[in-house]
Amino acid sequence: MRRVTFRQLRVFTEVARQLSFSRAAEALHLTPPAVTMQVKELEGHVGLPLFERQGRQVQLTMAGEYFLVYAKRLMSTLKDAENVMARFKRADTGVLTIGMLSTAGYFLPALLARFRAEHPGVDVRLDVTRDLTKLLDRLHSNEIDLAVMGRPPKEYALRSEPFAGHPMVFVCPPGHPLLGVGHPPLEALVHYPLIARELGAEVRHALDAYLRDRRLAPRIAMEIPSNETIKASVMAGLGIAFLSLHAVAAEVRAGLLRVVEFEDTPVMRTWNLVYQASKVLSPAAEAFRYLLMEHSETLIAEQHLALLRAPATGA
Secondary structure, three states, rough: OOOOOHHHHHHHHHHHHHOOHHHHHHHOOHHHHHHHHHHHOOOOOHHOOOOOEEEOOOEOOOOHHHHHHHHHHHHHHHHHHHHHHHHHHHHOEEEEEEEEEEEHHHHHHHHHHHHHHHOEEEEEEEEEOOHHHHHHHHHHOOOOOEEEEEOOOOOEEEEEEEEEEEEEEEEEEEEEEHHHHOOHHHHHHOOOOOOOOOOOOOOHHHHHHHHHOOOOOOOOEEEEOHHHHHHHHHHHOOEEEEHHHHHHHHHHHOOEEEEOOOOOOOOOEEEEEEEEEOOOOOHHHHHHHHHHHHHHHHHHHHHHHHHOOOOOOOO
């Protein structure tokens, strides 16, 4: 296996991730025949088939599953070496891959635009997911440099730095009876259907913890794995929802949704910048980290202030 190249490893890991030669070719900006050739050459060096192909279906063989572990380690080590060499060059160039939970997409693009303006030589790529487990796996395998999320589970060897508040609120349609009460007690929730994110979502974890602390068990009428569908359901009058304030900002400003000011709300969490504890950050990653730590709180606070000053219509 001495003649295995990093190009072959990169193609192999992408095919293993996509489980598709054509999708891997698209992601790598190669032709499908070029991807197939790289995989065949790698299998020749290894001496074993790494994929099983049945028509368009692609699966890793058992040998492929084991080889993928070592391929990812090699790719991760090479990326760390590149980051260290970049520090010596003090180069503000290269690729910066940022993973984020989908809710962060409501505020992160404004920060990325500022970063791109200040660092035009950096190629910024976003990896967006709704699944926290996938995001953590991609951090662990060094597929992404930095991640924006809530506080990660303690069992992962990650460094987590809070950079901004993350308020979560209950929302209802205009004209809802709760809007005429001022600051209604949270117990009033039991009289109305609640629309919630699916189990495992970060906002659902926050909701469950909030209700558990107050010993309340309102009726969850629907579980929906999409903020946009939840908002549409609330606007249609199907119930009250608990969502990130970032996610409902546009609808509240437009008067399509209203924030229910229950006692002890909004529920405050934090946004965190997360990366491997052992990782040496590239200059580009360090620059983005500095931007978040120094400027994100002000930018997000300005967004929240504008939202809270939005005209209260439909009460």
